[in-house]
Amino acid sequence: MQIARTLPDLRSAIASLRKTHGHIAMVPTMGALHAGHQALVHAAVASGAGVVTSIFVNPTQFAAHEDLSRYPRDEAGDLAKLGASGCHLTWLPDVETMYPPGAATMIDVAGPASRWEGAARPGHFRGVATVCARLFGQAQTDKAYFGEKDWQQVQVVTRMVTDLLLPLEIVPIPTVREPDGLALSSRNRFLTPAERAEACVLYAQLRAAAAALAGGEAAEAVLARARAALAQHGFDVDYFTLVDGPSLEPLDRLQPNARLITAARLGTVRLLDNMAA
Numbered sequence: 001m002q003i004a005r006t007l008p009d010l011r012s013a014i015a016s017l018r019k020t021h022g023h024i025a026m027v028p029t030m031g032a033l034h035a036g037h038q039a040l041v042h043a044a045v046a047s048g049a050g051v052v053t054s055i056f057v058n059p060t061q062f063a064a065h066e067d068l069s070r071y072p073r074d075e076a077g078d079l080a081k082l083g084a085s086g087c088h089l090t091w092l093p094d095v096e097t098m099y100p101p102g103a104a105t106m107i108d109v110a111g112p113a114s115r116w117e118g119a120a121r122p123g124h125f126r127g128v129a130t131v132c133a134r135l136f137g138q139a140q141t142d143k144a145y146f147g148e149k150d151w152q153q154v155q156v157v158t159r160m161v162t163d164l165l166l167p168l169e170i171v172p173i174p175t176v177r178e179p180d181g182l183a184l185s186s187r188n189r190f191l192t193p194a195e196r197a198e199a200c201v202l203y204a205q206l207r208a209a210a211a212a213l214a215g216g217e218a219a220e221a222v223l224a225r226a227r228a229a230l231a232q233h234g235f236d237v238d239y240f241t242l243v244d245g246p247s248l249e250p251l252d253r254l255q256p257n258a259r260l261i262t263a264a265r266l267g268t269v270r271l272l273d274n275m276a277a
Contacts, residue, residue, distance in 0.1 A: 014139055024050050038085045052087075066121075091139065112156050125156050146172055198233050201235070202271055208229075242260055259276060
């Protein structure tokens with residue numbers, strides 16, 4: 001596996017991969033990799049493309065009150081996992097490479113970015129869209145792979161690529177879970193043992209809500225019951241709601257492409273999850 005830390009090295013490596021594989025697939029990450037990230041790399045490798053994984057903890061998607069320094073970092077462990085997963089190239093830019101002096105362009109996103117995480121974390125998706133656009137431009141990628149665990153992020157990036165006519169395809173990959181259903185996340189390591197035992201309740205409530213909606217129960221009652229159940233298990237619920245999957249607009253009844261999405265804090269850890277309704 002090659003490693004690039006400068007743009008000239010990246011461009012040289014990308015050119016070589018394009019000659020040998022024809023197409024380039026990217027897996028953008030912020031590091032602290034787990035089996036969910038590895039599933040993205042495996043899917044990209046299986047496509048036959050030359051695979052580049054980026055590791056960059058993006059400061060522009062963190063709000064002032066969020067602790068950027070607390071985000072887990074493990075470069076050596078990440079590189080070992082990527083090598084074992086078949087990744088061809090790892091891109092490790094620094095902040096000045098991603099946001100060079102004089103850079104004056106950020107991407108403001110609306111539509112699917114307007115609610116939920118967009119409301120809870122103002123400016124978050126502005127940072128996500130901007131760093132993704134920069135990464136796509138740097139790697140000149142043909143496809144980019146994202147996990148459905150961050151459902152809203154996938155829709156925001158897909159909308160941006162469509163609106164800006166960027167010449168790549170966004171490929172969503174299903175959420176990878178622990179045996180008890182907890183969606184894998186780099187932040188799960190901050191859960192205490194007691195919190196970890198309760199964390200699986202989030203997915204259990206998504207499943208229960210999906211079953212109730214499929215059985216014909218009214219959405220308002222189903223969602224209220226799920227929020228109450230989570231509160232009883234110690235969750236501070238930001239939202240647990242039913243939305244149109246692509247647009248993230250709220251729904252008051254089950255319909256095609258509906259998605260249940262939730263964010264809830266357990267102790268110091270904010271957990272996100274979702275599933276088709």
